[in-house]
Amino acid sequence: MSNGPFEPKLVGFLCNWCSYTGADLAGTARMTYAPNLRIIRVMCSGRVDPQFVLKAFAEGADGVLISGCHPGDCHYQEGNYKALRRAKLLSKMLEQFGIEKERFRLEWVSASEGVKFQHVCNEFTEQIRKLGPLNINQNGGNHEQRQA
Amino acid sequence: MSNAKPKVAFYWCSSCGGCEESIVDLAEDILKVVAAVDIVFWPVALDFKKKDVQAMPDGSIAVSFINGAIRLSEQEEMVKLLRKKSQLVVAHGSCSHLGGIPGLGNFWNRETIFRRAYLTTPSTDNPDKVVPLEKSVVDGKELTLPRFYDTVYALDQVIDVDYYLPGCAPPRDLILNAVTAILEGKLPPKGAVLSPNKSLCDDCERNETKPEKLTIKEIKRPWEVMLDPEKCFLAQGVICMGPATRTGCGERCIEANMPCRGCFGPTDQVYDQGGKFLSAFASILDTNDEKEIDKIVSTIVDPAGTFYRFSLPSSILRRKKLEAVR
Numbered sequence: 025m026s027n028g029p030f031e032p033k034l035v036g037f038l039c040n041w042c043s044y045t046g047a048d049l050a051g052t053a054r055m056t057y058a059p060n061l062r063i064i065r066v067m068c069s070g071r072v073d074p075q076f077v078l079k080a081f082a083e084g085a086d087g088v089l090i091s092g093c094h095p096g097d098c099h100y101q102e103g104n105y106k107a108l109r110r111a112k113l114l115s116k117m118l119e120q121f122g123i124e125k126e127r128f129r130l131e132w133v134s135a136s137e138g139v140k141f142q143h144v145c146n147e148f149t150e151q152i153r154k155l156g157p158l159n160i161n162q163n164g165g166n167h168e169q170r171q172a
Numbered sequence: 173m174s175n176a177k178p179k180v181a182f183y184w185c186s187s188c189g190g191c192e193e194s195i196v197d198l199a200e201d202i203l204k205v206v207a208a209v210d211i212v213f214w215p216v217a218l219d220f221k222k223k224d225v226q227a228m229p230d231g232s233i234a235v236s237f238i239n240g241a242i243r244l245s246e247q248e249e250m251v252k253l254l255r256k257k258s259q260l261v262v263a264h265g266s267c268s269h270l271g272g273i274p275g276l277g278n279f280w281n282r283e284t285i286f287r288r289a290y291l292t293t294p295s296t297d298n299p300d301k302v303v304p305l306e307k308s309v310v311d312g313k314e315l316t317l318p319r320f321y322d323t324v325y326a327l328d329q330v331i332d333v334d335y336y337l338p339g340c341a342p343p344r345d346l347i348l349n350a351v352t353a354i355l356e357g358k359l360p361p362k363g364a365v366l367s368p369n370k371s372l373c374d375d376c377e378r379n380e381t382k383p384e385k386l387t388i389k390e391i392k393r394p395w396e397v398m399l400d401p402e403k404c405f406l407a408q409g410v411i412c413m414g415p416a417t418r419t420g421c422g423e424r425c426i427e428a429n430m431p432c433r434g435c436f437g438p439t440d441q442v443y444d445q446g447g448k449f450l451s452a453f454a455s456i457l458d459t460n461d462e463k464e465i466d467k468i469v470s471t472i473v474d475p476a477g478t479f480y481r482f483s484l485p486s487s488i489l490r491r492k493k494l495e496a497v498r
Contacts, residue, residue: 075447078488095460102460110454112462112469117450120279120476121489122496160493 032152034061035080036089037072041099042134043091049138057142058149061089068092069130070103074114077128081118081160087127087152091144094132104132126151127158178234178355181213181225182264183254185240185247186274186324191265192216192239194341201348208355209234213254222250228257235260235354237337241267241274241485242325246318255331262350262366266340266435268327269365270445271485273340276477278484278491281322284498322494326486336365340435340482343422367420369440372432375419378404387458391471394430405431406456411478416442416449435482444488446479453479 038044044065050057066072069092080088090111092104111130118128129148133141184192198205212233213220236258242248255261266272277285286303290296308315327333337350350366353359360366373379382404392409399405405412405426412431418439425432438445457468472478480487 073447074450075442075444075488078444078447082488082490105460106455108460108462109457109465110451112465113450113454113472113475116469116472117446117475117479120474120492122493158493159495160489 030153030157032060032086032149033084034087034089034148034152035085036061036063036091037066037069037076038063039069039092040065040067042093042097043141045135046133046137046141049136050141053138055138055142057145060149061145068098068100068103069107070100072107074110077114081123081158086158087129087148089129089131089144089148091131091133094134097134123158123160124155126155177208177210179212179232180209181233181236181254181258182211183213183236183238183250184216185238185251185268186243187240187265187267187272189216190341194265194344194347198344198347205351225253225257230256231259233258235262237262237264238327239264239268241271242327242330243274243277243321244318248330251327251331260334260354261331262335262337263327263333264337265342266338266437266482269336269338270437270483271324271326272482275324275483275485276481277324279476281494281497282320323491324485329485334362335359338365338367338418338436339421343424346420365418365437365440367418367436370419371439372414372417372419372421372423376414376423376426378402378426381407383407386456388456389458391468399429401429411453413449415452416445433481437483445483446476446487449479450475
């Protein structure tokens, strides 16, 4: 695994009502796209606790995507606006931890936008491929060897 | 020499000394403690040495109260020794519990901290550019210093910890309750934080002034406004860590008209105090407009340092990515 070319590990939190259905559409329509995104279905992008994103990075994700319904289309009225506010603040905070802005994305993908989902997956994967591995894994390189 | 009194040790690591003060602040109650236990090690007050601890049989100390974060190899060595000699270890105060204020050093590393502290501060006069070295030779003799780690650790990242006394510094009633519980053998399950498991807002007197729907349009830093002494800080636009912080502190800061800074750490349900506070705080910002959100976010000067003021080493990410530190 470690000797091959770098394959970005991406984690995606997709809302049940729009983005997950959009991803499903991309699948049923047999669109091909980069296989790097590990999808986790959540009921709403507003359900994504920033702790989930932090945990994903700490456990070895090179990039994290949150995807929800377009503004105004949220199944729960305004969960996606909460996600937007959190994402803006989280993105600023992640930079203070040395995690580049580009590694964390928020995208709006509706249930009919299989093509957009395909595009987001491909683009995000290529972007992270260029950035390289994050190397912040708690069991990996982010801590010194304390014992001589 | 032998008697039946339980043996107690106190030790300090990377800390300010305030936790030692919190023991002294027990005032006359400390006499009750002293009457009930034998203090066998307390470097700040009593003249015992490391070799005295080394000479004790393993497990012979009933409980060690250890304050301060772990930043030096010497601290790691001492807490490992105390762990071996003690039946119980209590992390005393925010720094050993969560990493504390010294834990903010995890936004930097050894090199950048030394550069700042010994070379570039305006008050530094160090023409030979001397920085601490683990080994140096003076007059033909080799001198050694403990290793200064790149990363600050909470106590339980270095040794097994039985209980946590939260706070900067822990308040007197919590310390007394803990000591009493230990003496009477009425301890909660291992790993417990010895303070109620609910958020500060639950106990806050200002909770009643919180509006039905709490929203913030503009963020103020405490020095930018005349703070209303009775109104919820968040309702005044001031960042208060209360919603994401454990209660039990006695609201000392709130009573002094200062917002909560989060020294008690999160409740048991939360892994990451900063992440959870960010979640709560962003959700009450009163706008759905992207440009306005950007504007408000730009006024939060140091989100990581504010939300993780006391808990960076014990947070999910634990530190800034080492290679990104400049």
